[in-house]
Structures are given as structure tokens and as C-alpha cells.
Amino acid sequence: MSIKDKTEGFTLIEILLVVVIMGALAAMVVPRLTGRSDKAREQIAKAAVTSLIPDALRLYELDNGMFPTTEQGLKALIVQPTTAPIPKNWNGPYVEGKKCLDPWGRVYLYKNPSTHGMDFDLYSLGKSGEDDDFNVVNWE
Numbered sequence: 001m002s003i004k005d006k007t008e009g010f011t012l013i014e015i016l017l018v019v020v021i022m023g024a025l026a027a028m029v030v031p032r033l034t035g036r037s038d039k040a041r042e043q044i045a046k047a048a049v050t051s052l053i054p055d056a057l058r059l060y061e062l063d064n065g066m067f068p069t070t071e072q073g074l075k076a077l078i079v080q081p082t083t084a085p086i087p088k089n090w091n092g093p094y095v096e097g098k099k100c101l102d103p104w105g106r107v108y109l110y111k112n113p114s115t116h117g118m119d120f121d122l123y124s125l126g127k128s129g130e131d132d133d134f135n136v137v138n139w140e
Contacts, residue, residue, distance in 0.1 A: 038127060041103035045124045045136040048099070053077075053108060053122055054138065056094040063089045067112045067120055074100045074110050102136075104129065114139070 056077050061067050064087035068076035072083060077094040081087060102108055102124035111121040116139035123137040 042126070042136060044103045045108075045126070048102070049108065049122045049124060049136055049138040052099060053095065054120075056099075057120060057122075059094050060087070060090075060092070061119075063087070063091045065089075068110070070111050074108060102126075 053074065057067055060077060066085065066087075068074070068081065069083075069085070072081040074095075075081075076087070077092060078097050078100065080090040080092065100108055104124070104127060106125060106129065109121075109123050109125070112119075114121045116137075118139050121137070121139065123135050125131060126134040126136050128134050
């Protein structure tokens with residue numbers, strides 16, 4: 001038998017069958033994954049506003065006897081503030097700069113004094129980027 005007699009390869013029908021099977025699998029998997037990334041981002045933001053950043057703010061407060069002002073903001077956790085009240089015992093940075101960005105790439109919003117009965121207000125505007133019911137907050 002010569003090499004010419006042993007032609008190997010896939011027929012067009014076999015290739016089309018594989019493409020159809022891959023398309024069917026993708027059609028089943030993609031809807032299950034849709035929306036999962038948004039949920040994951042919300043969970044990351046929730047952890048940041050209820051644990052990660054508040055812990056850093058409490059360390060700041062332990063060192064300096066006060067939380068940063070609204071004007072100083074979360075930047076006070078990264079570099080020592082130069083506006084009054086200037087912390088005398090700043091021992092930072094308390095967080096990495098990227099930790100002050102929410103999963104959507106915006107800076108977490110911080111207010112001191114709180115308007116919700118907390119030590120401070122800390123929140124993200126969430127996916128919408130607007131002040132609405134989808135914000136991720138530390139007071140709920």
C-alpha cells in the first residue's frame with residue numbers, strides 16, 4: 001500500500017458535528033456564568049467596606065486618636081495627611097493604594113462623621129456608579 005492510499009483527515013460532516021456539539025455546550029454553560037462576575041464584585045466590595053478598610057481605619061485611629069476627616073479621605077491610609085488635623089503618630093501606610101478602589105475601578109467613598117450612626121460611612125456606588133439602591137455600604 002502506498003502513502004497515497006492512506007489519506008487521513010476529517011470529513012466536513014465530522015467537523016460540523018464537533019462545531020455543533022461545542023456550540024451546544026457553550027449555550028448551556030454561558031447562561032449559568034452570566035451575572036456571576038457582578039455578584040463576585042459585590043462580594044469583594046462588601047468585604048472591603050465591612051472589614052478590610054474599616055480595620056485599616058481603626059489602626060489609623062489607634063495610632064492617631066481619631067479617624068481621618070472626610071476631606072483627608074481614605075488617602076490618609078496611604079500617605080500621611082498634610083491638612084489639619086495632621087496626625088502626629090501616623091504609622092502607615094495602612095493599606096495599599098489599590099485597596100481603596102472598588103471592583104469597578106472607582107474610589108470607595110468615605111465620610112466622617114457618619115450620617116448613619118457608625119464611626120464613619122464607607123461605601124461604593126456599585127456597578128451603576130450612581131447613588132442608588134445598588135450601593136455597597138458599611139451601615140446595613
